[in-house]
Amino acid sequence: MPAFASIVTHNDFDGLGSAALLSWAYDLDAIRFAGPITIAKAEIPITRADIVCDLPYPLECGLWFDHHAGNLQELKLRGLDASAIPGRFAEALSCVRVVYDFLAESDDLPEDYARLAREADVIDSFSFPDLDAWRADTPPNRVDRAIKASSPNAREHYEVLRHITFLMRDVSLEEAAADPLVIERAARYAREEETMLEHIRKYARLLPEDAVGELVFVDITAFSNPVRLDKKLVGLIFPAARGFVEMKPVFRGGQKTNDISVSLSLALAAPGGKDVGEIVRELNIGDGHAGAAAGVWRSESAHEFQKMREELPRRILELWRKL
Numbered sequence: 001m002p003a004f005a006s007i008v009t010h011n012d013f014d015g016l017g018s019a020a021l022l023s024w025a026y027d028l029d030a031i032r033f034a035g036p037i038t039i040a041k042a043e044i045p046i047t048r049a050d051i052v053c054d055l056p057y058p059l060e061c062g063l064w065f066d067h068h069a070g071n072l073q074e075l076k077l078r079g080l081d082a083s084a085i086p087g088r089f090a091e092a093l094s095c096v097r098v099v100y101d102f103l104a105e106s107d108d109l110p111e112d113y114a115r116l117a118r119e120a121d122v123i124d125s126f127s128f129p130d131l132d133a134w135r136a137d138t139p140p141n142r143v144d145r146a147i148k149a150s151s152p153n154a155r156e157h158y159e160v161l162r163h164i165t166f167l168m169r170d171v172s173l174e175e176a177a178a179d180p181l182v183i184e185r186a187a188r189y190a191r192e193e194e195t196m197l198e199h200i201r202k203y204a205r206l207l208p209e210d211a212v213g214e215l216v217f218v219d220i221t222a223f224s225n226p227v228r229l230d231k232k233l234v235g236l237i238f239p240a241a242r243g244f245v246e247m248k249p250v251f252r253g254g255q256k257t258n259d260i261s262v263s264l265s266l267a268l269a270a271p272g273g274k275d276v277g278e279i280v281r282e283l284n285i286g287d288g289h290a291g292a293a294a295g296v297w298r299s300e301s302a303h304e305f306q307k308m309r310e311e312l313p314r315r316i317l318e319l320w321r322k323l
């Protein structure tokens with residue numbers, strides 16, 4: 001077994017859970033966190049000494065674990081064969097599940113890890129039975145919220161994520177949820193959610209031509225600062241909606257641009273059949289899968305930006321109806 005230097009993982013529940021299992025299996029404490037874009041832009045150094053999980057395949061690495069169909073597609077476009085890459089890719093509900101199944105072939109895994117994989121499956125694929133189950137203060141939900149809460153700066157944030165990863169590795173989810181830092185951060189996230197709900201109440205709207213109210217638009221393109229929103233909260237205010245669309249400005253180097261970031265997702269209770277990925281592909285602005293997709297509309301001018309704020313929702317509703 002080659003020795004590895006560090007784990008590079010996604011900065012969400014699934015990423016931390018994956019790193020927890022790998023940290024245990026390979027006796028590694030060095031963990032770095034990244035988002036998918038950081039990997040795509042090769043912004044952090046990754047070598048064959050690193051294990052990468054729940055993220056796109058980098059230029060190279062020692063082991064790669066992932067479950068995102070889009071990342072497999074991208075690998076193929078680069079002419080790479082996933083089965084020839086050490087580690088594992090499987091289209092599972094979570095990356096924790098992929099890592100768990102991989103490690104279980106050669107190790108006896110603690111029972112807590114089986115539970116962690118089950119909870120990661122639900123959280124990462126958003127397959128809660130209903131919105132109440134998503135909102136409930138259960139141990140996995142509380143840990144998830146502690147991960148999502150903001151931090152004063154990146155360094156502190158990574159320290160917190162490392163702390164929570166080690167909790168997921170060393171203790172049960174019940175014990176992790178009782179950790180004082182987890183409790184404090186989950187409470188902070190609840191306050192951050194309140195702000196998000198206020199924004200949604202203020203900026204969410206239905207188009208006049210959408211009489212049944214199936215597609216809710218949250219347009220925060222007027223904001224001059226980046227704002228975080230969890231679109232799934234729209235479901236609390238528009239329980240009958242089947243899909244949510246968020247439109248926000250794109251910031252580069254702290255400056256607002258004329259580009260519009262568009263993201264779509266299906267509501268929890270949405271009956272199957274719709275693939276919102278089709279909408280962004282049709283608009284030729286990005287990519288995604290059935291349940292969630294995102295892209296950027298690049299405007300040539302402030303005039304186009306203003307025009308598209310009005311026009312995009314109508315075009316998206318039209319495409320939605322054709323799905």
Ligand SMILES: [Mn+2]
Binds near residue numbers: 015054067095
């Ligand atoms: Mn994941």
